Amino acid sequence: MKPSKTNALVSRILTFSCVDGPGNRLVIFLQGCNFDCITCHNPHTINHCTDCGDCVAPCPADALSFSAEGKVVWDAKKCTHCDLCIDVCPHKSNPKIVSYSLDDMLALVRQHHFFLNGITVSGGEATLQLPFIIELFKAVKADPALSHLTCFIDSNGSLSRSGWERVAPYLDGAMIDLKSWQSETHRWLIGRDKHRVIDTIDLLAEMGKLHEVRLLHIPGKSDLDTEVDAVGAYLNTLPESVQIRLNAFQHHGVMGQALEWEKCSEAEMDRFHDLLFARIHRPILKPTIYT
Ligand code: SF4
């Protein structure tokens, strides 16, 4: 089934998270991304499954099979979540993508709403399924029983101005990743120019919808530390209410050449933090776990 305004393709749902926006949140990870980051730690969320079938035979739990139409079918009851299918998939996808109707998603939100401060739609790149997000947020805002829930998007910042303007009436906040400063570095690491990301950050700040900017530090590879004067000057143009968070490059989930790259240690993160703090003089959140 294709994503639509009443149907989403979901790679995972967390019914409780305290790291994906303010408070306790239900987090919906949508399948599909339009960036191809060398350092992606969830590469199996980038593409949609092609039904090639390469993962069917290796599954040790017999949880994957072919339908009569030749589609790969996942049996959640048999699955042991060993993730071997993800390891063998040559297409940066996974066979455990579930199609959720808007009604089913709202039922899940209602089931957990007493324990939640809000919902966050993440990815992949969440905004590739924008029509569904708009309908979901609209329905949450229209239901008096869910009026305490805030609606957030975790995004790579690639959505156009018109897209953000369409979702803005139902959006409480967004978290945006800024992964490098120079356009050349951004193109190399991400596969795309950074201008759309900056336009998104500026637009959301202007709308009062920018909750957090996340900076990924990859020692010796990204340029956020060598360009710290420019990065700091830019962050100083954002409202004080915008949270700045540092993410440390780690190897978990990463594929290919980036596995050879140096991980960001706590000491290295502290060094980058201090460089940036000296320029922006506001609290900067740091990672608490290093693997
Ligand atoms: S995670 Fe994948 S390989 Fe492992 S049991 Fe489930 S479907 Fe099979």
Ligand code: SF4
């Ligand atoms: S998840 Fe990957 S390996 Fe499995 S059928 Fe889909 S594209 Fe092929």
